[in-house]
Amino acid sequence: MKRALLIVATVLAVFGIFGCAQGGGEIKIGGVGPVTGEAATFGVSTKMGCQMAVDEWNAAGGLLGKQIKLIYADDKGEPAEGATVWNKLIQQDKVVAIVGTVMSKVSLAGAPISQAAGIPMISPTSTNTKVTEVGDYIFRACFIDPFQGTVGAKFAWDDLGARKAAAIFDVGNDYTKGLSEAFRDKFLALGGEMVAFEAHPTGATDFKAQLTKIVQAMPDVVYVSDYYNDVALIAKQIRELGYTGPLVGGDGWDSPELTAIGGAAVENGFFTNHYSKDDTRPVVKEFVAKFKAKFGSEPDALATLAYDAMYLMLTGIKQAGSTEGAKIKDALAGISLDVVSGRVQFDASRNPVKSAVIIEIKGGQQVYRTTVNP
Amino acid sequence: MGSIINAQQIINGLQLGSIYALIALGYTMVYGIVRLINFAHGDFYMIGAYAAYGAFFLFNAVLGGAGGPMAVATLLFAMLAGLSIAALTNRFAYRPLRYKPKLSSLITAIGVSMFIEYVFSATPFIGASFRAFPAIIPQSLFKIGSATVSNYVVIDLAVAGTLMIGLTVLVKWTKLGKAMRAVSQDKDAARLMGIDIEKVISATFMIGGAFAGAAGLLAGMTYPRIFPYMGILPGLKAFIAAVLGGIGNIPGAMLGAYIMGLAETFASAYNSLLGEGIAFAILILVLLVRPRGLLGEKTADKI
Amino acid sequence: MxxxxxxxxxxxxxxxxxxxxxxxxxxxxxxxxxxxxxxxxxxxxxxxxxxxxxxxxxxNGYVMHIINLSLIYVALAASLNLINGITGQFSLGHMGFAAVGAYVSGTFTTLLFKLNPSVPGAYLVFVGAIVAGGVAAALMGVLIGFPSLRLKGDYLAIVTLGFGEIIRTILNNISYVGGPRGLLGIPKFSNFTIIFAAAFLTILVIRNLVHSSHGRAFLAIRENELAAELAGIDTTRYKVLSFAIGAGFAGVAGGLFAHLLQMAHPTQYGFMGSVMVLIMVYAGGVGSLTGSIIAAFSLTFLSEGLRGVLDGLGELTNLPLGDLRMVIYALLLILIMLFRTEGLMGNKESKLLMLPEDKR
Structure with a gap:
């Protein structure tokens, strides 16, 4: 038994790592996201988005006359695992491009490898400004940290008429911290007052200590920059503590689970997003309908951005007319394309230039409120 | 200091402590008997939450309605799920290693914990996503002075208190409890006295698992968001609470849990950026002063 | 291929x-x-x-990357083995030491000196930075070693775990080293040669230590602390020494890790990271350096190998088997512990790592 186990394990390892990569009749694209671990739900959404884009293109005849093969790898949400996966996709699977990954810290471990190998990558949801600063092969499909916080602060000041604001964020997550800091800076610049600026540990379920402090400081608006799962709990707990004012947040709110978990507590909530599901543009309507048909649920922000990132990448390859990294990169730099999250063009630092919309939660539905141009 | 220590924050701390207490009780019991840090205990708690979730929708479809009887039914179901998984884990993962070095059981426990989490996360109809936990008992709020209290806080406190008293009675005054204490003190002597120690250990695991299941349900109701990795952090905190109180000691686990809950709440209110770090620092200081936890007994080293 | x-x-x-x-x-x-x-x-x-x-x-680069990672894990597992396996203490915060090494060396190379790998002499400064990281981690080890004088077993485990988490919390709050954004833009200095050298040095020093009179003191403390004390061993000194040396090598490994990934992030050095190293020590065999080496390599390769195998099988069967990777990894871990309870090597040592007169 012992020996058999050992042999099986060795054989597995050897075949898994040295296994030959075959097939020349297809174009391989890498996809990366955390499919296991605590961020797994985000990686699963990302995988759905990537898969859907690839399936659509394949059904429509593929790319450059070949079928596209998506090789999706799990990064577990860990930088070290991310670096390994990038090496695997590039060195072993010989992908021509990579769409990934969710978390900035993991994208930052992968980006230098992509840059050195000349394999273009588009991160769907890594908002840290440093990601694309790694080099000219690195793009992203989402907003960068400062933008959403700034838009949120302007909205709170102008539209909600708030003069005293509070914020709560995840101390170990650069996305939520970045948004909150940008919100604070803009709100102070507008002449407002920050009455509380509170952090919570990653993975917390009880936010009442911080929220009690916030409620007692009596703000006009509370900025909650977490992902939907935390936002729902924070909303429930802050309402329990007697706060009835508006909550404002970022695109991490965009998930059908927000209202499923938060219920009535997330009413009077507003968030900045890339697009509205009420949008009448055909690309949006078609995407939402197809996604529901394929996976049985509404797409969240992660699935949408992954779909867009893959769509941009495939279009880039098509426009380049080649699978050479340098040509794809140049094609991407000059791209201008209508995707679900808006019309995307890349600026000089390879961040998308696109407008934001503000969505209101009303009667358990996401309702379009206004559009903000960058 | 008014914004840090006030009635509301004390209630917040007590609520957090109650959830820790429910998990810590099972932890400390298992530890007391087999001297094993059962890393998978947090996952029993997660399974309890999922079982309650499933049971609620099942019962709701068959019987309809929510409220009291429904709450009792789901509670029993959650406890049953926790009990079963604890019994299975004990039988297949820990029992074969009973007389082997303690640390091999510890690594096995970590393996079991990872296994349960990843299986749940990879199972198609459970999946890695967050799920909204139903309000089995509708929430209601009332005021004590300036502080808002939710009926969940009261339920959590009451259940934790009842279970602690029940457990103390069980351990102190029943035959099973006597056997448990005997096994915990000296396995060989206990066997010579005619105690079937495997049965006693298995019963301990089952009780601990049932407690974890109940905790899963209560946590699900209080923080209505469940996912496969939800047990890691509370499991860790509960373990720390159990150690703080003196591991193996039932009132100690309860005390440790409430101290953890209050310390975390006050630390977060004092400086939310360093909140967790402060809580850990308090823990270390307490242990340096009382190396066997607050209520842990001083035992002489055996020579 | x-x-x-x-x-x-x-x-x-x-x-x-x-x-x-x-x-x-x-x-x-x-x-x-x-x-x-x-x-x-x-x-x-x-x-x-x-x-x-x-x-x-x-x-290819992928295989070399896995080998590099395995070697870093060899250094981490061997140094933890000194504390947990050889001296019989119980540390659950080993990655905290690695974090100190990673951040100190990263601060030196990236923030203070802004080293460019193409400049001649930069490599020497880098090696200096790695050593500085190791020394800083060793000092932290002394600090954390002190509670071990009063605490035993699970209580010690909790305190070391707490220290690890405190280090993480502090790193999250120092914006100079990036806070939750991580310490970024670290130049890629780590390569196979230096990582191999560091792993080898770790093994060599610990091996020689174990066979010296100091090493006998470590083993004596593990076997019976009271008897060791009665035999005239300064247990205080040796316990703290064991923490300091173990932490120092973990710091070196952490520094190399950061310069391999070109970044350091607080979440990498949390509780789960320490648990992975702990698994390697016990799956390899407590007190066996050979075991630590074998476990570090086989577990790292296994986790990667499963990826390829399951993806391949998944493609053949059209099932999402890739998601089962960690399930199988956990299952294998449980099976190893059930069928080889004392770890892959038990407390046996390869002949190469023993003295000729040691015939076990």
Whole structure:
């Protein structure tokens, strides 16, 4: 038994790592996201988005006359695992491009490898400004940290008429911290007052200590920059503590689970997003309908951005007319394309230039409120 | 200091402590008997939450309605799920290693914990996503002075208190409890006295698992968001609470849990950026002063 | 990949480089009655073997990356083995030490000196930074070693866990080193050569230590602290020393890790990271350095190998088997512990890592 186990394990390892990569009749694209671990739900959404884009293109005849093969790898949400996966996709699977990954810290471990190998990558949801600063092969499909916080602060000041604001964020997550800091800076610049600026540990379920402090400081608006799962709990707990004012947040709110978990507590909530599901543009309507048909649920922000990132990448390859990294990169730099999250063009630092919309939660539905141009 | 220590924050701390207490009780019991840090205990708690979730929708479809009887039914179901998984884990993962070095059981426990989490996360109809936990008992709020209290806080406190008293009675005054204490003190002597120690250990695991299941349900109701990795952090905190109180000691686990809950709440209110770090620092200081936890007994080293 | 030429290359390098080295080592070893030459030459042989395979492209960048990671885990597992396995303490915060090493060395190379790898001499400064990281981690080890004087077993485990988490919390709050954004833009200095050297040095120092009179003191504390004290061993000093040395090597490993990934992030050094190293120590065998080496390599390779195998099988069967990777990893871990309770190596040591007169 012992020996058999050992042999099986060795054989597995050897075949898994040295296994030959075959097939020349297809174009391989890498996809990366955390499919296991605590961020797994985000990686699963990302995988759905990537898969859907690839399936659509394949059904429509593929790319450059070949079928596209998506090789999706799990990064577990860990930088070290991310670096390994990038090496695997590039060195072993010989992908021509990579769409990934969710978390900035993991994208930052992968980006230098992509840059050195000349394999273009588009991160769907890594908002840290440093990601694309790694080099000219690195793009992203989402907003960068400062933008959403700034838009949120302007909205709170102008539209909600708030003069005293509070914020709560995840101390170990650069996305939520970045948004909150940008919100604070803009709100102070507008002449407002920050009455509380509170952090919570990653993975917390009880936010009442911080929220009690916030409620007692009596703000006009509370900025909650977490992902939907935390936002729902924070909303429930802050309402329990007697706060009835508006909550404002970022695109991490965009998930059908927000209202499923938060219920009535997330009413009077507003968030900045890339697009509205009420949008009448055909690309949006078609995407939402197809996604529901394929996976049985509404797409969240992660699935949408992954779909867009893959769509941009495939279009880039098509426009380049080649699978050479340098040509794809140049094609991407000059791209201008209508995707679900808006019309995307890349600026000089390879961040998308696109407008934001503000969505209101009303009667358990996401309702379009206004559009903000960058 | 008014914004840090006030009635509301004390209630917040007590609520957090109650959830820790429910998990810590099972932890400390298992530890007391087999001297094993059962890393998978947090996952029993997660399974309890999922079982309650499933049971609620099942019962709701068959019987309809929510409220009291429904709450009792789901509670029993959650406890049953926790009990079963604890019994299975004990039988297949820990029992074969009973007389082997303690640390091999510890690594096995970590393996079991990872296994349960990843299986749940990879199972198609459970999946890695967050799920909204139903309000089995509708929430209601009332005021004590300036502080808002939710009926969940009261339920959590009451259940934790009842279970602690029940457990103390069980351990102190029943035959099973006597056997448990005997096994915990000296396995060989206990066997010579005619105690079937495997049965006693298995019963301990089952009780601990049932407690974890109940905790899963209560946590699900209080923080209505469940996912496969939800047990890691509370499991860790509960373990720390159990150690703080003196591991193996039932009132100690309860005390440790409430101290953890209050310390975390006050630390977060004092400086939310360093909140967790402060809580850990308090823990270390307490242990340096009382190396066997607050209520842990001083035992002489055996020579 | 064609297998035949690969096998031929493997054979050729083996017969031209490794075997001669081993036999020279063997002869010198037998002549002098010492094991060191044999060990050093064997290590040199393995190093050259992998180096040639890597530089000729037989091992692609991916395989070399996994080997580098495995070697870093060798250093981490061996240094934790000194604390947990050899001295019999129980640390659950080993990655905290690695974090200190990573951040201190990263601060030196990236923030203070802004080193550019192409500048001559930069490499020396880098090595200095790694050593500085190791020293800082060792100092932290002394600090954390002190509670071990009063605390035992699970209580000690909790305190070390707490220290690890405190280090993480502090790193999250220092914006100079990036806070939750992580310390970024670290130049890629780590390569196979220096990582191999560090892993080898860790093993060598710990091996020699165990066989010195100091080492006997460590073992005595593990077996029976009271008896050790009665026999005149300064247990206080040795326990703190064990933490300091273990932490120092973990710090070096952490520094190399950061310069391999070109970043350091607080979440990498949390509780789960420490648990992974702990698993390697116990799956390999408590107190066995050979076991730590084998476990570090096999668990790292296993986790990667499963990825390829499951993706392949998934493609054949059209099922999402890739998601089961960690399930199988956990299951194998449980099976190893059930069927080889004392770890892969037990407390046995490879002949190379023993003294000739030690016949266990």
């Amino acid at each position: 064609e297998y035949k030429p690969v096998l031929q290359t493997l054979k050729r390098i083996g017969s031209w480089i490794v075997f001669p080295l081993l036999s020279v080592g063997d002869i010198v070893g037998r002549k002098t009655g010492r094991n060191m030459p044999r060990l050093t030459l064997a290590a040199l042989g393995i190093y050259l073997y992998i180096y040639v395979l890597g530089s000729t492209g037989v091992f």
